[in-house]
Amino acid sequence: MGTAISLDGVEKSFGAVPALRNIALRVDEGELFGLIGADGAGKTTLIRILCTLLVADDGKAEVLGLDPVKEYRSIRSRIGYMPGTFSLYEDLSVEENLRFFATVFNTTVEENYELIRDIYSQLEPFRTRRAGKLSGGMKQKLALCCALVHRPDLLLLDEPTTGVDAVSRREFWEMLQRLKKQGITIVVSTPYMDEASLCDRVAFLQEGTLLAVDTPEGVTGLFTAPLFAVRAREKYRLLRELRGFEHALSAYAFGSSVHYADRRRSASAGEIRDHLEKRGLQDIVVEPVRPGIEDTFMALMKQGRGEGDD
Amino acid sequence: MTESVTRGPIKGAVENLTNNVINAEGLTKVFGEFRAVDAISFSVGAGEVFGFLGANGAGKTTAIKMLTGLLAPSSGNASVAGFDVYTGAEDIKRNIGYMSQRFSLYDDLTPLENIRFFGGIYGLRRKEIKEKGRALIDTLGLASVADVRLKALPLGWKQKLAFSVAVMHEPRIVFLDEPTGGVDPLTRRRFWEMIYESAERGLTVFVTTHYMDEAEYCDRVSIMVDGRIAALDTPLELQRQFGVGSMEELFIRLARAGKGGRHEE
Numbered sequence: 001m002g003t004a005i006s007l008d009g010v011e012k013s014f015g016a017v018p019a020l021r022n023i024a025l026r027v028d029e030g031e032l033f034g035l036i037g038a039d040g041a042g043k044t045t046l047i048r049i050l051c052t053l054l055v056a057d058d059g060k061a062e063v064l065g066l067d068p069v070k071e072y073r074s075i076r077s078r079i080g081y082m083p084g085t086f087s088l089y090e091d092l093s094v095e096e097n098l099r100f101f102a103t104v105f106n107t108t109v110e111e112n113y114e115l116i117r118d119i120y121s122q123l124e125p126f127r128t129r130r131a132g133k134l135s136g137g138m139k140q141k142l143a144l145c146c147a148l149v150h151r152p153d154l155l156l157l158d159e160p161t162t163g164v165d166a167v168s169r170r171e172f173w174e175m176l177q178r179l180k181k182q183g184i185t186i187v188v189s190t191p192y193m194d195e196a197s198l199c200d201r202v203a204f205l206q207e208g209t210l211l212a213v214d215t216p217e218g219v220t221g222l223f224t225a226p227l228f229a230v231r232a233r234e235k236y237r238l239l240r241e242l243r244g245f246e247h248a249l250s251a252y253a254f255g256s257s258v259h260y261a262d263r264r265r266s267a268s269a270g271e272i273r274d275h276l277e278k279r280g281l282q283d284i285v286v287e288p289v290r291p292g293i294e295d296t297f298m299a300l301m302k303q304g305r306g307e308g309d310d
Numbered sequence: 311m312t313e314s315v316t317r318g319p320i321k322g323a324v325e326n327l328t329n330n331v332i333n334a335e336g337l338t339k340v341f342g343e344f345r346a347v348d349a350i351s352f353s354v355g356a357g358e359v360f361g362f363l364g365a366n367g368a369g370k371t372t373a374i375k376m377l378t379g380l381l382a383p384s385s386g387n388a389s390v391a392g393f394d395v396y397t398g399a400e401d402i403k404r405n406i407g408y409m410s411q412r413f414s415l416y417d418d419l420t421p422l423e424n425i426r427f428f429g430g431i432y433g434l435r436r437k438e439i440k441e442k443g444r445a446l447i448d449t450l451g452l453a454s455v456a457d458v459r460l461k462a463l464p465l466g467w468k469q470k471l472a473f474s475v476a477v478m479h480e481p482r483i484v485f486l487d488e489p490t491g492g493v494d495p496l497t498r499r500r501f502w503e504m505i506y507e508s509a510e511r512g513l514t515v516f517v518t519t520h521y522m523d524e525a526e527y528c529d530r531v532s533i534m535v536d537g538r539i540a541a542l543d544t545p546l547e548l549q550r551q552f553g554v555g556s557m558e559e560l561f562i563r564l565a566r567a568g569k570g571g572r573h574e575e
Contacts, residue, residue: 038494039465136366163411163491165365165520166558167565191492192521206494235527236506252499255526255556256545294495301496 002029003065004154004185005050010059012045019045021208023059027187027201029153032180035189036196036297037205043189044084046205047158050187051081064153077105080147084158086139090132094123094142097131098149105150112151115182119175120145137168144175148184155179157188161195173198193294204297211300216293223291223299225249225261228269231285232276241279245272252298257285259295329356331483331514332377336386337395339372346372348537349386354530356482359505359515361525361545364534365565370518371487373534377516378485379403391482404433407476407484411491414472417461421452421471424460425478432479446474466497473504483514490519502527522558533561535568 005027012020020042027033035043048054050063052072061068066075088097098120102109113120119141126134131142140160147155157176161169173195176186188199196202197216204211204219212219230251232238235258242251242260249261260272269286276284332354339347347369354360364370375381377390379399388395391405415424422443429439447456450470460468469489477484486505490498502524505515509529517528525531525545532542541548541564545557554560 038497039492041494163488163520165565166522166561167365169520170562191494193495236503236510239503239506252496253502253527255523297494298496298499301494 003027003062004029004031005064005187006060006062008060010046010049010056010061012042012049012054012057018208020049020056023210025203025210025213027185029185030180030183031200032176032186032188032198034196034199034202035187035205036191036193036202036293037189038191040207041205042208043205044158045208047081047156047187047189051079051156052076077150078153080150080152080155082143082147082155082157082160084162086143088131088139088143088146091130093128093130094134095127097142098145101146102149107150109149112149115151115179116145116148118178119148136164137171140164140168140172141175148179153185155184155186157186159189159191161190161192169195193292193297196293202293204300206301206304209304211297211304220291220293220296223261223296225263225299226265226267227289227291227295228260228262228267228272229254229257229285229287229289230260230272230276231257231283232281233283234281238276238281241276241281242272245275250299250302252295254294259289261295261299330354331356331358331392332360332388332390332516334377334386334388337373337376337383337388338385339369339376339381340384345537347376347383350534350537350539351386352532352539352542354483354514354516356514357509357512358530359509359517359528361528361531362516362518362534363525363531363561364518365561365568368534368565368568369537370534374485374487374516374518377402378406378408404479405481405483407479407481408487409472409476409484409489410487411489415460415468415475418459420455420457420459421447421463422456424471425475428475429478434479442478446471446478450474465493466500469493469497469501470504473501477508477513481513483516484508486515486517488518488520490521490524498524522556522561525557525561531557533564535564540564540568 003026008024010020010023023046035046037043045054049056049061049068052068052075055069063075064078068075092100098109123138123141134142161172180186199216201215202219203213212222230238230242239251239253239258242248242258247263247267249263251258251260269288273284273286330353335351336349337347338349350373362370376383376395377388379395379402383395390402393401419427425443425446426439447453455463490501509515528545530544531548532539548560552560
């Protein structure tokens with residue numbers, strides 16, 4: 001497989017504020033690649049460099065084997081870009097928007113209809129409606145169709161699922177999986193950690209720095225401390241008692257339980273339960289658990305910031 | 311003996327009723343033909359962390375607007391912080407806190423200026439604002455940036471400040487509309503710990519979120535589908551009732567069963 005994107009030592013600052021620091025990564029052709037990070041991590045800046053809307057201050061970048069500065073025109077005709085904010089023409093209808101984008105890219109809706117059929121069929125009943133009058137989920141689907149209408153080799157999606165409910169998010173990822181099967185390389189940014197597991201590989205971004213680039217399994221392998229899921233009746237107290245335990249590395253709420261990491265390799269569930277019992281907690285359940293993407297991201301973040309333990 | 315047995319629960323129920331910070335009964339909002347909120351009934355007790363979930367378009371925002379005195383209901387009843395939504399909308403606004411991801415603080419003002427501004431809006435006296443402002447800046451560890459414009463601060467700090475400002479006038483209840491969107495997982499958890507702490511001190515928290523793990527942090531959760539409340543209970547009880555392993559599973563099942571919200575209305 002060839003390389004769709006290759007970055008080496010890429011830097012970008014806005015005034016005195018560094019947005020990206022020494023970014024090096026490679027995305028293979030046909031890969032579904034996730035950029036995972038919070039607001040302000042640098043995801044948008046990175047995507048905008050890849051789609052030639054921003055020029056890096058330093059470093060080397062290649063997109064589809066082309067130079068984003070000298071060959072930006074060729075790149076633009078071969079990528080599909082969906083920005084983080086809705087950027088279609090609100091006063092044009094669904095159909096008009098799609099035709100407009102097809103025309104700009106020198107093609108027709110019919111020519112590549114096969115690629116968008118799946119998604120566009122859900123929009124078809126509203127094809128005469130103005131884009132501005134669509135619901136959030138439908139706007140997002142239309143934006144995706146417009147980004148795909150010229151059958152790009154590389155699709156760049158900037159936070160397509162932010163602010164979207166759990167059902168629409170799941171549907172959106174199902175669409176991405178189907179597009180991937182058609183051979184399109186996809187780079188998608190998201191602040192949702194759970195979406196990382198749906199990617200072939202992910203890059204963790206925090207404050208402009210890459211914390212890790214790996215498969216979802218590879219990333220969770222970076223978390224090496226013994227980890228336990230702990231439950232008790234009073235959750236907030238449980239959290240504080242776990243943090244107060246002398247061997248605690250970290251303790252964070254995870255859904256209905258608290259994930260507790262211990263400093264010692266030899267830590268056992270029984271010992272942790274004993275400690276909590278002594279502190280007067282009730283209905284205690286302690287089970288070893290495998291670290292997930294979010295556990296790992298938080299641990300890497302704290303390392304990156306050189307922060308102490310909570 | 312018999313007397314005390316019967317008296318116990320009744321007394322408890324009455325206490326519960328008077329302690330409720332929200333009581334909604336058949337609350338409805340109709341826009342033309344569309345029933346955005348369709349006769350919802352629920353109550354929220356003092357010090358409770360109440361999760362208000364629903365798919366985009368399920369009617370959450372309309373319901374919140376009625377509960378915060380911004381929109382008059384079409385029918386039904388509700389009281390919030392002891393005031394009626396029809397006759398006491400202005401009193402409600404004065405006695406609640408509100409924070410959302412979209413609207414919280416002014417980016418071009420410093421933390422101290424934001425505190426002063428919102429303190430004034432909430433009707434605090436100058437002396438109070440001064441005292442509370444100092445205390446807030448200290449507690450949040452913002453002393454070194456008290457005079458820096460907000461836009462230069464990390465999102466996590468801004469959110470903590472936004473929350474603190476929203477409860478500066480000591481309301482009985484605070485409405486948080488997707489307070490943690492886009493935030494990193496560490497900051498998200500620190501934010502929730504602030505919520506827990508405030509709830510322990512008796513503040514009622516009414517919160518919406520798209521993060522289903524956060525739904526599990528709530529004492530009770532309601533899930534709206536097509537303008538109605540399709541489920542309401544503790545996260546544990548809901549999962550037992552519906553025979554699912556997580557709130558995400560339950561949410562997806564209920565939202566998919568609904569016809570509206572996610573279709574084109």
